[in-house]
Amino acid sequence: MEILNATLPYAPWVMPAQRRLPGVMPLPRADWLFVDDAHAAQMAERARLLDAHPADVLAVLPEAEAAAAELLVEVLRDLPAHGFRISGAQLRRPDGVEVTLDPARPLWSLGHLLQADFCILQKQGAEHVLTGAVLCFPSSWTLREKLGKPLMRIHMPVDSYDTGLGARVQRMFDLMRPEQPLWRVNLLRYTNPALYQPRAEFAPKDKSGGGDYIRSERQTLMKLPRSGAVIFGIHTAQVRRCDLTGPQRAALAEIDGSA
Numbered sequence: 001m002e003i004l005n006a007t008l009p010y011a012p013w014v015m016p017a018q019r020r021l022p023g024v025m026p027l028p029r030a031d032w033l034f035v036d037d038a039h040a041a042q043m044a045e046r047a048r049l050l051d052a053h054p055a056d057v058l059a060v061l062p063e064a065e066a067a068a069a070e071l072l073v074e075v076l077r078d079l080p081a082h083g084f085r086i087s088g089a090q091l092r093r094p095d096g097v098e099v100t101l102d103p104a105r106p107l108w109s110l111g112h113l114l115q116a117d118f119c120i121l122q123k124q125g126a127e128h129v130l131t132g133a134v135l136c137f138p139s140s141w142t143l144r145e146k147l148g149k150p151l152m153r154i155h156m157p158v159d160s161y162d163t164g165l166g167a168r169v170q171r172m173f174d175l176m177r178p179e180q181p182l183w184r185v186n187l188l189r190y191t192n193p194a195l196y197q198p199r200a201e202f203a204p205k206d207k208s209g210g211g212d213y214i215r216s217e218r219q220t221l222m223k224l225p226r227s228g229a230v231i232f233g234i235h236t237a238q239v240r241r242c243d244l245t246g247p248q249r250a251a252l253a254e255i256d257g258s259a
Contacts, residue, residue: 003038003193005037006243008248010237011216013187033114034114034218035082040095040097042195043097057134058111067229068107068120071106072101072106091113093113115236116234118231118232121230121231122230123228128170128173135234145201177223181221181222183218183221195236212240213238214238215238216237218236218237
């Protein structure tokens with residue numbers, strides 16, 4: 001199923017200085033959440049996945065329950081600025097769909113509100129561990145394999161995520177402040193336009209350099225003020241290669257040429 005954006009809404013990789021890993025930049029709190037032109041279609045797909053594959057796209061370990069509830073409160077605080085109307089437990093999305101919030105299922109509720117997936121990472125020992133997530137649009141990974149794992153283990157199949165980069169990311173998590181979210185953007189090439197692409201670790205991935213679909217994740221990091229959990233948000237946008245802007249196409253050619 002093709003769900004595409006009319007245009008790619010973010011492309012900081014056009015700037016060479018912003019391609020270096022981990023490529024994280026400060027983000028105003030007002031811009032932490034994001035709604036784009038594919039909102040209605042993506043939300044319909046998220047509702048389908050949450051209904052058809054609940055065990056695959058949603059999981060919360062007991063130690064993450066308080067952080068999940070806190071995350072829902074933080075999101076609800078910011079939603080009105082993005083076109084949402086809230087009246088008690090009833091919420092009207094920008095696409096006109098009415099959602100009834102379920103405080104007992106905060107990640108389920110979030111899965112019906114925003115295009116972004118949300119992962120909860122909590123410090124356990126020396127590393128942050130994935131303790132809960134709503135993950136409807138995985139890009140070649142599965143929640144089942146990553147849940148309960150620390151950051152270095154989660155990124156084991158990623159060649160560029162070595163011990164040096166892992167130490168830098170962990171230090172960044174430790175130093176994060178709730179008032180200062182962070183963000184980065186990745187750049188993927190796919191031959192399959194499906195947004196839901198779970199794939200086991202080390203399995204062949206459908207994202208060759210010649211793929212017709214350019215998939216990009218707006219990845220955000222925000223530390224919750226009470227629990228201290230770090231929230232990793234993943235907002236996925238996707239366009240056909242031919243729908244990139246001139247500067248985006250030129251930057252992509254430069255990146256691919258240097259790979």
